[in-house]
Amino acid sequence: MAEQVGGPAPQGEQRGTGARGAPSTWKRLLRYTLTRLVALFITVVIGVYLTILIANMGGYVDEIRRSQIREQIAIKFQNDPAFRALPPEERQKRIDAEVAVEERRLGLDQPFLVRSFNYLKHALTLDLGRSENMTSDSGSRQVRLIILERLPATLVLFGTSQVVLFAIALFIALYLSRHYGSWLDRVFVALSPLSSAPGWFYGIFLILIFAAWLKWLPFGGMVSVPPPESPVRYALDVAYHMILPVMALTLSSIFISVYGWRTFFLIFSSEDYVEMARAKGVHPRAIERRYILRPTLPTIITSFALGVIGVWMGAPIFETIFNWPGLGRVLFHAVQLFDTPVIVGSNVIFAYLLALTVFLLDIIYAIVDPRVTVGGGRQS
Amino acid sequence: MLRGAFKELVRYPSALAGLVVIIFLVAVSIYTVVTIPYEEAIRLWRGGEEIWGDVPKLAAPAWFNNFTAKKRPLTIKMTSDDEAGVERKQAQVSDALWTDDVVYSFDYPYDDFPQEIAITLLAEVREKAPYVSVVWVKPDGTEVRLADMAVEGGKRVYRVSQDEKLGRKLKLPENVNPVVGLFAEDPAAAEPVPMKGTYQVRLEGTLFEPEDTLQSKLVVYGTVYGWAGTDHLRRDLGIALLWGTPVALSFGLLAAMGTTVLTMLIAAIGVWYGGWVDALIQRITEVNLVLPVLPILIMIGVFYTRSLWAMLGVIILLSIFGAGIKTNRAIFLQVKAQPYIEAAKAYGASDWRIIFFYMVPRIIPTIIPSLVTLIPSFVFLEASLAVLGLGDPVLPTWGKVIDDARANGALYQGLYYWVLEPSFLLMITGIGFAMLGFSLDRVFNPRLREL
Numbered sequence: 001m002a003e004q005v006g007g008p009a010p011q012g013e014q015r016g017t018g019a020r021g022a023p024s025t026w027k028r029l030l031r032y033t034l035t036r037l038v039a040l041f042i043t044v045v046i047g048v049y050l051t052i053l054i055a056n057m058g059g060y061v062d063e064i065r066r067s068q069i070r071e072q073i074a075i076k077f078q079n080d081p082a083f084r085a086l087p088p089e090e091r092q093k094r095i096d097a098e099v100a101v102e103e104r105r106l107g108l109d110q111p112f113l114v115r116s117f118n119y120l121k122h123a124l125t126l127d128l129g130r131s132e133n134m135t136s137d138s139g140s141r142q143v144r145l146i147i148l149e150r151l152p153a154t155l156v157l158f159g160t161s162q163v164v165l166f167a168i169a170l171f172i173a174l175y176l177s178r179h180y181g182s183w184l185d186r187v188f189v190a191l192s193p194l195s196s197a198p199g200w201f202y203g204i205f206l207i208l209i210f211a212a213w214l215k216w217l218p219f220g221g222m223v224s225v226p227p228p229e230s231p232v233r234y235a236l237d238v239a240y241h242m243i244l245p246v247m248a249l250t251l252s253s254i255f256i257s258v259y260g261w262r263t264f265f266l267i268f269s270s271e272d273y274v275e276m277a278r279a280k281g282v283h284p285r286a287i288e289r290r291y292i293l294r295p296t297l298p299t300i301i302t303s304f305a306l307g308v309i310g311v312w313m314g315a316p317i318f319e320t321i322f323n324w325p326g327l328g329r330v331l332f333h334a335v336q337l338f339d340t341p342v343i344v345g346s347n348v349i350f351a352y353l354l355a356l357t358v359f360l361l362d363i364i365y366a367i368v369d370p371r372v373t374v375g376g377g378r379q380s
Numbered sequence: 381m382l383r384g385a386f387k388e389l390v391r392y393p394s395a396l397a398g399l400v401v402i403i404f405l406v407a408v409s410i411y412t413v414v415t416i417p418y419e420e421a422i423r424l425w426r427g428g429e430e431i432w433g434d435v436p437k438l439a440a441p442a443w444f445n446n447f448t449a450k451k452r453p454l455t456i457k458m459t460s461d462d463e464a465g466v467e468r469k470q471a472q473v474s475d476a477l478w479t480d481d482v483v484y485s486f487d488y489p490y491d492d493f494p495q496e497i498a499i500t501l502l503a504e505v506r507e508k509a510p511y512v513s514v515v516w517v518k519p520d521g522t523e524v525r526l527a528d529m530a531v532e533g534g535k536r537v538y539r540v541s542q543d544e545k546l547g548r549k550l551k552l553p554e555n556v557n558p559v560v561g562l563f564a565e566d567p568a569a570a571e572p573v574p575m576k577g578t579y580q581v582r583l584e585g586t587l588f589e590p591e592d593t594l595q596s597k598l599v600v601y602g603t604v605y606g607w608a609g610t611d612h613l614r615r616d617l618g619i620a621l622l623w624g625t626p627v628a629l630s631f632g633l634l635a636a637m638g639t640t641v642l643t644m645l646i647a648a649i650g651v652w653y654g655g656w657v658d659a660l661i662q663r664i665t666e667v668n669l670v671l672p673v674l675p676i677l678i679m680i681g682v683f684y685t686r687s688l689w690a691m692l693g694v695i696i697l698l699s700i701f702g703a704g705i706k707t708n709r710a711i712f713l714q715v716k717a718q719p720y721i722e723a724a725k726a727y728g729a730s731d732w733r734i735i736f737f738y739m740v741p742r743i744i745p746t747i748i749p750s751l752v753t754l755i756p757s758f759v760f761l762e763a764s765l766a767v768l769g770l771g772d773p774v775l776p777t778w779g780k781v782i783d784d785a786r787a788n789g790a791l792y793q794g795l796y797y798w799v800l801e802p803s804f805l806l807m808i809t810g811i812g813f814a815m816l817g818f819s820l821d822r823v824f825n826p827r828l829r830e831l
Binding site: 039040043044046047050051054055190192193194195196197198200201204205207208211212219306309312313314316317320321331332335336338340343344346347350351353354355358 | 394398666667669670671672673674675676678679680681682683703753756757760763764767768769770782786791792794796799800803806807810811813814815817818
């Protein structure tokens with residue numbers, strides 16, 4: 001990601017005061033954002049197209065469209081009394097004729113390459129068709145709604161856990177870098193191999209201990225049944241149900257994150273300019289913030305970004321273990337019900353989500369990278 | 381270099397622990413593949429009633445009895461051809477009537493009730509089916525007439541737990557397994573206790589033709605079995621645990637090696653040729669970042685094939701263009717700037733020769749630790765696929781066991797062994813490789829040595 005930042009700024013611009021330097025840095029940030037957006041959009045297009053290719057190598061996306069057409073036409077004819085009076089073979093012939101016309105209209109009789117771009121256009125506008133068996137919470141069978149209605153639940157869970165993980169890991173890593181060699185330091189280093197297990201794995205154990213054995217926390221789900229009436233109690237109930245999943249996600253990533261970041265902090269805190277600052281008598285907290293944290297933050301955010309992406313990927317299993325009504329569980333159900341449109345649609349939406357995550361973290365990276373100072377100028 | 385590295389490595393206790401775990405797992409794999417060949421394993425894991433029929437359902441491991449005060453029963457199996465505990469009397473009563481009486485005697489010293497009692501009757505007749513009466517005798521002498529039945533169609537299986545009339549006859553409360561009534565001292569008690577002593581099952585058989593034969597089998601299904609217990613389909617979990625080891629190890633190793641080697645090669649090619657090749661690889665990496673790995677695997681598993689090796693190929697393909705390319709590229713860029721590379725170019729070495737003999741060897745020290753650390757992620761990925769129901773349909777793997785456990789509500793039913801056994805194995809595999817990998821990292825990357 002370092003290559004995408006628009007190079008180190010010439011010294012003159014950077015040394016400007018807030019008033020003079022700010023517009024140029026904002027402009028740079030804006031330009032950077034736009035270029036990243038365009039680049040990511042192209043990436044998403046290619047990614048979704050690949051997804052369609054994979055799905056349609058076996059002709060599955062074709063089947064989705066065809067069965068949809070057939071269903072719509074059959075429904076249309078059902079309501080026509082004159083049609084119902086016809087003998088069965090005649091009805092079938094009429095339906096087939098209409099289906100053929102419709103397929104030609106939508107270009108389904110064209111070669112695969114042309115069709116695939118048609119699908120691409122639909123997928124990019126999130127017109128993902130109708131599901132076979134599944135229904136969304138609002139009763140719709142549109143795949144887009146089925147999946148997107150579950151998005152907030154997933155965001156709440158994963159967003160919270162990532163923020164918690166980041167905060168705790170950063171705090172502990174900084175602490176450990178200051179207390180290098182202490183027993184806590186050695187404990188974390190020794191426990192770092194524990195992070196090879198994914199979140200859902202820890203989830204099983206946590207459920208075993210806290211729900212099955214101790215009975216302190218619920219087995220899963222997002223809210224109790226029946227859900228509390230007032231918004232405050234509802235929020236508290238959700239938080240109560242989030243304790244175990246957040247704990248599982250944190251446990252699975254924290255040791256390796258802390259180990260990596262603390263090592264990084266240690267390497268940076270032995271740099272010359274840090275020694276200089278210490279000799280100058282700068283307050284240790286200020287040293288940490290300005291001299292250690294600032295330069296390392298881009299790399300930390302990069303590694304954190306990769307972690308977030310990894311967590312997204314584990315969502316189907318994780319949400320199923322905890323019975324959390326989110327995107328991942330929708331995909332899991334779709335697999336069990338063999339609901340092709342939803343499976344393909346989930347892939348498209350996951351690709352979008354990944355791109356969005358990458359984009360957001362790129363923005364944060366750009367803001368945090370000292371070469372793109374937003375406030376403008378040096379702090380004294 | 382390697383021997384020095386090894387000496388360095390054994391200084392770390394975590395490395396030694398990791399090595400011990402890995403050697404143990406490899407030993408188990410070799411032992412498993414040798415003693416239970418592949419076809420045998422598949423047969424045992426998928427086989428039918430002849431294999432599972434006499435095994436209890438959802439039984440805990442037998443060694444649980446060493447740790448609990450309440451001893452749970454083992455399975456007792458006897459056939460009419462046995463010698464010990466079986467008394468057989470055959471006689472001819474009249475021209476058209478023969479009797480074949482069998483009395484099974486067995487000891488029951490356990491504190492808990494069996495799961496089920498099944499009596500299988502096999503008859504070879506010309507025409508008329510034999511008639512069998514079954515009488516149950518408790519240690520205190522109480523007799524209970526279990527059933528009178530004709531052995532139609534040559535085979536008849538009588539299962540006590542499915543005999544509702546028996547439950548009513550013994551005056552048991554609703555929903556109580558009739559087996560309890562046959563073993564309890566006081567069936568109507570709130571918490572019945574089985575009577576200990578010698579039980580007898582008397583089969584009084586009547587045959588109507590001279591050449592007819594009657595065989596029987598008595599199985600009293602325990603609630604503990606084997607060293608690993610059983611699952612909902614009466615399969616010995618030990619098979620899955622044992623065979624899961626070589627599968628997990630080979631999958632993890634192949635995936636990690638494939639990914640690492642290919643990443644290294646592609647990064648080297650990109651760096652060496654530079655220009656559009658390098659830019660193309662960068663773009664591919666960016667696109668790959670957006671491709672959701674698990675959902676794509678799900679798509680492939682649902683639509684095309686669930687074969688483990690196909691999944692392996694796809695996983696490697698999706699993993700090559702990842703973060704590894706960037707780090708490898710950074711190192712190769714450094715290597716490319718070295719003077720001996722220029723010297724090699726000067727004496728006319730071909731591009732491939734330079735890549736393979738000069739660039740690749742430089743990166744191997746950094747590759748080794750990351751390869752080892754990568755293995756657990758693939759082992760868990762295979763388990764993840766199995767938990768999603770997309771595991772290889774034929775092979776018994778650890779993930780499959782966890783999936784079965786989850787689908788059958790193991791945690792809710794208190795069948796913790798079902799979940800804990802494969803999880804434990806997954807855990808030590810992951811930790812073993814990770815510990816070794818971390819130590820290797822410290823050995824091969826001196827910057828981290830003091831830290």
